Every structure is written in structure tokens, then in C-alpha cells.
Amino acid sequence: MIDNSSKEFKDRIQYGSTNLEYHIKRSKRIKTSELIVDSNRIEIRTPLNKSLQDTRNIILDKADWILKKQKQYQETAQEIIVPSFGENSMLPYLGKNYSLKIKKNQPTQMMKFINDEFVVNITAADGDEESKLQIKELYEDWLKRMAQKILLRRVKIYGQKVGVNIQKILVKDTLKSRWASLTKKNSINFNMHLIKAPPDVIDYVVLHEICHLKIRGHSYHYWSLLYRYMPNYQEKIEWLLKF
Ligand SMILES: [Zn+2]
Numbered sequence: 636m637i638d639n640s641s642k643e644f645k646d647r648i649q650y651g652s653t654n655l656e657y658h659i660k661r662s663k664r665i666k667t668s669e670l671i672v673d674s675n676r677i678e679i680r681t682p683l684n685k686s687l688q689d690t691r692n693i694i695l696d697k698a699d700w701i702l703k704k705q706k707q708y709q710e711t712a713q714e715i716i717v718p719s720f721g722e723n724s725m726l727p728y729l730g731k732n733y734s735l736k737i738k739k740n741q742p743t744q745m746m747k748f749i750n751d752e753f754v755v756n757i758t759a760a761d762g763d764e765e766s767k768l769q770i771k772e773l774y775e776d777w778l779k780r781m782a783q784k785i786l787l788r789r790v791k792i793y794g795q796k797v798g799v800n801i802q803k804i805l806v807k808d809t810l811k812s813r814w815a816s817l818t819k820k821n822s823i824n825f826n827m828h829l830i831k832a833p834p835d836v837i838d839y840v841v842l843h844e845i846c847h848l849k850i851r852g853h854s855y856h857y858w859s860l861l862y863r864y865m866p867n868y869q870e871k872i873e874w875l876l877k878f
Contacts, residue, residue, distance in 0.1 A: 653702065657679060661685065677701055718735075720767040729834055733748070793838070796864055797848075814826050823845075846860050
């Protein structure tokens with residue numbers, strides 16, 4: 636039962652196939668209605684004299700936006716997924732999972748990342764193994780190109796901070812547990828899958844290798860050098876262990 640005169644209560648409305656439950660807070664201090672949305676709660680703050688019907692109309696007007704916002708929050712909160720490359724699936728990039736829009740039967744193949752969404756054109760006609768394979772290849776090419784760009788930039792930034800000079804990096808498709816390694820010629824090999832991780836974790840891996848240019852091995856001196864540039868590095872290691 637909804638007591639229309641109370642100041643705080645819950646209400647539900649049907650929007651398409653979705654049942655939207657939301658909280659209403661009425662206050663005489665509020666002059667214009669305000670909508671607050673997070674991943675699992677919708678709240679509307681309204682002036683005391685706002686009718687329930689008016690409030691429902693606001694929610695209905697904003698329902699599209701509310702659902703989109705909540706979906707975004709859920710995607711962000713998710714752990715990095717292992718992509719399936721199928722319809723309505725997602726692809727990870729820089730610590731988040733983004734939805735994948737597939738355009739089949741196209742004259743050429745291509746992958747773009749635009750407005751927080753992956754858009755892929757494939758020549759295959761339906762959602763079979765061939766189309767998944769095409770998408771996987773396009774995504775991994777894209778990932779490798781992005782990894783080269785992003786990692787080189789981060790290497791230059793951290794190289795300057797630590798005072799070492801690295802001219803070259805190599806990005807490879809390597810085993811997942813191996814994120815990076817130094818070569819004998821003092822260049823760094825990176826695993827392209829690293830750029831599925833959040834930027835601060837990527838920076839840790841970059842810094843880890845750069846510090847090895849000054850101190851090989853994992854001695855106490857090594858870790859205290861790294862600590863100087865990233866005091867919370869332990870969090871990044873823990874993130875990588877779960878990745
Ligand atoms: Zn190391």
C-alpha cells in the first residue's frame with residue numbers, strides 16, 4: 636500500500652517488460668525534482684506537493700535513460716570477461732567490458748571502438764563459428780595496435796620518471812600469465828592482452844619492467860625503488876593475480 640501523504644516510500648511502475656521499483660523522497664526544501672540513479676537503486680526527490688502521478692510521469696519519461704545508466708554501471712562493475720565473440724556479447728578494454736555490435740554480410744572487415752561500444756563489420760553472414768573467428772581476429776589485431784600505442788606512451792612517461800631510456804617495445808600475443816619481460820637489449824616485450832586491464836594496473840606492469848632496467852631481480856632494493864613511484868603497487872599485483 637502506498638500512503639500518498641507520506642514523505643518517503645517505494646513505488647513501482649511498469650515500463651515495457653521492465654518493472655521499475657523506485658524510492659520517492661518528498662521534502663518542502665526541494666524546489667525541483669531530482670533523480671538519483673545507481674546500479675541497483677532509483678530514487679527521486681520531489682517537492683512536498685508533487686502528486687504521485689506527476690512523479691510517475693517523470694520516471695516514465697526518464698525510464699530509457701535510467702535503464703541505460705544502470706546497464707553502464709553494471710558493465711563497469713563487472714570483472715574482465717573472457718570474450719565469446721557472439722551476438723550480444725562484450726569485449727574487454729582498459730579494465731571495462733564494452734558491448735559489441737556485429738554488422739554481418741559487409742563487403743569488408745573492420746573493427747572500431749566508438750562511443751564506448753565496439754562495432755565490427757564482418758563478411759560472414761551469420762552467427763556461426765566463421766563469424767566468431769573473424770571477430771576474434773579483428774579484435775586481436777585492434778588490441779595489438781592499441782597496446783603498441785598505449786604501452787609505448789606509458790613506457791616513455793615512466794622511463795623519464797625513473798631515468799632510463801627505452802626506445803623500443805614489442806607487443807606480442809603471449810601466454811596470459813606472462814605480462815611483460817625485458818630483453819637482453821633492454822627493450823620490453825609486452826603481452827597484448829595486458830590492455831584489457833585497468834590503466835593503473837597497466838602502469839604497474841610498465842613500471843615493474845622499467846625498474847628492472849636499474850635493478851635486475853626482485854631484491855628488497857628493487858621493491859623499494861618501485862615503491863617510490865607507486866606506493867600502492869601491492870593492489871595492482873592482487874588485481875593481476877585475479878585477472
Ligand atoms: Zn620482475
